[in-house]
Amino acid sequence: MKPRTFSTFSLMIAVIMLLTACGDSGTPATAPTNTAPAAAATQPGPAGATDVPATSAPSGNKTKVILTTWAGADEAKELQVVIDKVNASATDFEIVHQPNPADYYTKIQTMIAGNTAPDLMWLSQEYVANYADNGAVLDLTDMLGKMSDMPAAKLDDYYPGTLEVARYNGKLWGLPWIAAPVMLYYNVDAFQKAGINPPDESWTWDTFKDAAKKLTVKDASGNVTQYGTSFNGWPPVHMFIWQAGGEVLSADLKSSPIDSSEAVQGEQFYKDIVFSPDYAVPEAVIKEQGFGEMAKAGKVAMFFGGAADDLDYAHAKDPKNADLKIALVPKGPKSRTTFAYTAVTVASARTKNPEITTKALAALTDGIHHWKVLAPRKSLATVDVISASVPGKKDSAPIIIKAAEDMRGFRNVPRQAEWDTIFWESFQDLLYHDKGTAADLAKTARPKLEEVLPK
Amino acid sequence: MTDTGSWLGDYALTLSHWLLVAGAVAGAVLLTYFLLTKLGVKRESATGIALIMPWVLGFLIFSLFPFLASFYLSFTDYNILRPISLEKLPPLVGFRNYVYAFTEDPNFWPSIRLTLLNGAIGIPLGMAGSLFTAMLLARNVKGVGIWRTIYYLPAVLPAAAMALLWRWMFNPSNGLINTILSPVLWLFGWDKPGWFTDTNLVLPSYVIMGMWGIFGTTTVILLAGLKNIPSDLYEAATIDGAGKVGQFRNVTIPMLTPTLFYVLVTSMIASLQLFTVALFIQTPRSAGQFLNVYIWQQAFGAQKMGYASALAWILMVMTLILTLLVFRSSSLWIYYESEVRQEKPPGARKRGLFGGLRATQQASGAEGTVGGGH
Numbered sequence: 001m002k003p004r005t006f007s008t009f010s011l012m013i014a015v016i017m018l019l020t021a022c023g024d025s026g027t028p029a030t031a032p033t034n035t036a037p038a039a040a041a042t043q044p045g046p047a048g049a050t051d052v053p054a055t056s057a058p059s060g061n062k063t064k065v066i067l068t069t070w071a072g073a074d075e076a077k078e079l080q081v082v083i084d085k086v087n088a089s090a091t092d093f094e095i096v097h098q099p100n101p102a103d104y105y106t107k108i109q110t111m112i113a114g115n116t117a118p119d120l121m122w123l124s125q126e127y128v129a130n131y132a133d134n135g136a137v138l139d140l141t142d143m144l145g146k147m148s149d150m151p152a153a154k155l156d157d158y159y160p161g162t163l164e165v166a167r168y169n170g171k172l173w174g175l176p177w178i179a180a181p182v183m184l185y186y187n188v189d190a191f192q193k194a195g196i197n198p199p200d201e202s203w204t205w206d207t208f209k210d211a212a213k214k215l216t217v218k219d220a221s222g223n224v225t226q227y228g229t230s231f232n233g234w235p236p237v238h239m240f241i242w243q244a245g246g247e248v249l250s251a252d253l254k255s256s257p258i259d260s261s262e263a264v265q266g267e268q269f270y271k272d273i274v275f276s277p278d279y280a281v282p283e284a285v286i287k288e289q290g291f292g293e294m295a296k297a298g299k300v301a302m303f304f305g306g307a308a309d310d311l312d313y314a315h316a317k318d319p320k321n322a323d324l325k326i327a328l329v330p331k332g333p334k335s336r337t338t339f340a341y342t343a344v345t346v347a348s349a350r351t352k353n354p355e356i357t358t359k360a361l362a363a364l365t366d367g368i369h370h371w372k373v374l375a376p377r378k379s380l381a382t383v384d385v386i387s388a389s390v391p392g393k394k395d396s397a398p399i400i401i402k403a404a405e406d407m408r409g410f411r412n413v414p415r416q417a418e419w420d421t422i423f424w425e426s427f428q429d430l431l432y433h434d435k436g437t438a439a440d441l442a443k444t445a446r447p448k449l450e451e452v453l454p455k
Numbered sequence: 456m457t458d459t460g461s462w463l464g465d466y467a468l469t470l471s472h473w474l475l476v477a478g479a480v481a482g483a484v485l486l487t488y489f490l491l492t493k494l495g496v497k498r499e500s501a502t503g504i505a506l507i508m509p510w511v512l513g514f515l516i517f518s519l520f521p522f523l524a525s526f527y528l529s530f531t532d533y534n535i536l537r538p539i540s541l542e543k544l545p546p547l548v549g550f551r552n553y554v555y556a557f558t559e560d561p562n563f564w565p566s567i568r569l570t571l572l573n574g575a576i577g578i579p580l581g582m583a584g585s586l587f588t589a590m591l592l593a594r595n596v597k598g599v600g601i602w603r604t605i606y607y608l609p610a611v612l613p614a615a616a617m618a619l620l621w622r623w624m625f626n627p628s629n630g631l632i633n634t635i636l637s638p639v640l641w642l643f644g645w646d647k648p649g650w651f652t653d654t655n656l657v658l659p660s661y662v663i664m665g666m667w668g669i670f671g672t673t674t675v676i677l678l679a680g681l682k683n684i685p686s687d688l689y690e691a692a693t694i695d696g697a698g699k700v701g702q703f704r705n706v707t708i709p710m711l712t713p714t715l716f717y718v719l720v721t722s723m724i725a726s727l728q729l730f731t732v733a734l735f736i737q738t739p740r741s742a743g744q745f746l747n748v749y750i751w752q753q754a755f756g757a758q759k760m761g762y763a764s765a766l767a768w769i770l771m772v773m774t775l776i777l778t779l780l781v782f783r784s785s786s787l788w789i790y791y792e793s794e795v796r797q798e799k800p801p802g803a804r805k806r807g808l809f810g811g812l813r814a815t816q817q818a819s820g821a822e823g824t825v826g827g828g829h
Contacts, residue, residue, distance in 0.1 A: 134536035
């Protein structure tokens with residue numbers, strides 16, 4: 001290449017460099033309306049999470065707050081309507097939604113590692129303690145305390161069992177935006193044919209088990225044409241342990257008393273039913289035909305599902321779906337505690353404007369509480385609010401509200417993923433596949449579980 | 456995360472970043488050229504070296520740096536949720552990650568076992584099937600071009616699509632495989648096998664699924680190898696009274712060994728690195744996991760990036776050792792014509808497994824230029 005050609009090329013490069021240098025606006029041109037407040041200095045120590053500012057930049061008078069969720073295309077459209085309303089009434093922030101429906105946690109973890117975390121993100125309950133312990137999310141305790149004029153920041157309005165999943169080490173790391181209690185769905189037609197009264201508040205474990213047996217129907221050649229119930233790891237066995245008065249994790253998170261007599265009672269109840277052809281769908285059949293599909297097709301007389309599953313009015317959308325109704329879960333020896341699938345919105349520990357971000361979080365959470373069923377707040381647990389959110393749930397709303405009184409989420413530890421794996425591999429999987437008694441398996445698994453608990 | 460507030464601003468910002476990178480790369484090219492010419496390197500050589508700088512930069516940034524970083528991280532307790540910087544590096548733990556993998560991790564050895572067994576069973580079967588298919592496609596029959604195209608199609612299918620397809624084919628109740636098998640199963644009164652759900656059938660299922668690899672790239676490579684075998688070798692073998700089996704054993708296989716060697720090495724590495732398909736198909740945990748999937752789970756599920764890095768390096772060393780073993784064994788079973796020409800007369804030194812072919816070559820006087828073809 002001739003020197004002249006190279007010189008021309010160099011000049012061109014210089015022009016490009018000059019242009020790109022002008023175009024780089026990584027540093028905000030306008031100062032944020034709220035610069036990092038004192039609250040930022042109070043953030044927890046792990047990993048020095050607050051030493052590098054990261055995310056939002058102002059847009060005009062409003063600070064941009066980036067929100068990342070796992071919402072799919074349809075859900076993202078609905079959420080955008082909620083966000084638009086929140087943005088319209090906000091004076092100092094604007095939420096920008098960036099959905100990441102595929103491989104969500106891999107992506108947000110990579111973003112956190114790369115110091116490009118979004119300001120706000122959704123977390124399923126089992127991730128909260130882990131993210132908090134590693135300094136990835138913002139401690140909201142003090143800031144939310146100062147925003148008690150915002151409806152979603154009034155913590156005493158939340159069902160305690162749902163807010164608990166957002167706490168770790170005595171601090172609050174997020175706000176629950178959904179809490180879907182486990183309900184008992186039942187096929188009206190199957191109950192009528194069997195001459196069994198529909199499930200109600202009088203139902204106990206025994207009533208449920210008897211009904212499941214009676215509702216398992218076989219044809220002349222012995223083939224099952226309808227199963228009484230279906231367990232496939234869902235609902236989590238934890239729910240029955242709680243109902244019997246046991247716990248899988250103690251309140252101080254220091255032990256896993258799954259071998260207590262109460263816990264074993266719950267585990268044994270589950271073991272007796274799961275995959276047993278006398279009561280429930282065998283494992284291979286569930287895997288072949290699908291849990292939800294069998295229910296919709298009317299092949300299962302009753303099963304557990306979340307309040308947000310919308311199966312209670314699935315027949316209204318498609319007449320081919322079985323006519324299912326919703327009931328409270330049967331009562332255990334000690335309580336009718338039901339598991340609540342709970343998800344939380346958290347803020348990144350590296351958000352540039354913690355106060356604005358927290359304010360946006362509270363406003364967004366209130367917006368979502370009027371969109372998703374069930375809002376985890378007592379003041380919003382009304383038939384009117386539920387039917388305004390999902391009209392099809394009008395008939396089921398009173399029962400869902402009743403279930404909400406007994407709902408709770410998991411207790412979680414920082415190494416929750418490992419704890420869950422051990423619980424599954426060393427206990428639950430063996431229990432379901434009849435590899436020992438509940439008491440023996442629990443006794444063997446407990447030390448392994450406790451190895452990963454906080455010391 | 457930066458956001459200017461308008462789509463035009465966002466676009467300009469993104470474009471500026473791209474241009475900045477392009478400018479930096481171009482600057483590196485120019486700098487390299489000027490430095491080399493100043494050092495007295497010929498202008499032509501300097502231009503060539505300067506023009507490969509984009510690739511060199513890409514390799515340094517996206518391959519070499521992560522490679523070295525993962526080695527360092529394998530000796531740390533790095534959690535992906537805790538961002539690292541030069542000022543705040545993750546704590547060093549020495550060889551703890553490696554020791555834990557070999558001595559304490561209950562999932563490590565089952566993962567190694569499944570990964571190795573899948574390769575040990577699947578690769579020979581796959582290579583035999585590929586060779587058989589390649590021999591069919593090497594025949595000069597009508598429409599062979601179309602057949603070759605059809606048989607290559609699996610190579611262009613995305614791994615995820617392939618995984619979904621096989622998941623359906625192995626579906627116990629309405630999958631293609633059990634539907635085909637159902638008369639036999641009915642005859643013997645056997646239940647339909649739950650391929651990916653039965654712990655004992657997970658490995659066979661993966662091996663069967665791996666047969667899919669018979670078609671596509673491997674077959675095409677072997678086909679090219681077959682077409683490069685000089686026809687006069689077959690003619691000489693025929694004159695010597697060799698039948699089809701004799702020709703296959705004494706001409707085809709020896710002449711194909713360099714290609715088979717290449718296919719073996721690449722198949723082995725691909726088998727050890729199996730990931731996408733294994734990620735898409737859920738199997739019982741007790742059946743074990745492929746090592747690459749386990750690494751991914753440790754990195755992003757348990758967030759133990761340090762431990763995952765150690766596992767990745769164990770996989771790398773394992774791959775290296777196995778590849779070296781195959782290379783070391785090559786002198787025993789690979790036949791290179793160029794070596795024959797340089798060797799002493801037959802009988803002076805017995806080397807390798809294919810004395811028969813040498814005799815055929817001597818008899819035919821074939822120069823046997825690889826690549827001569829038909």
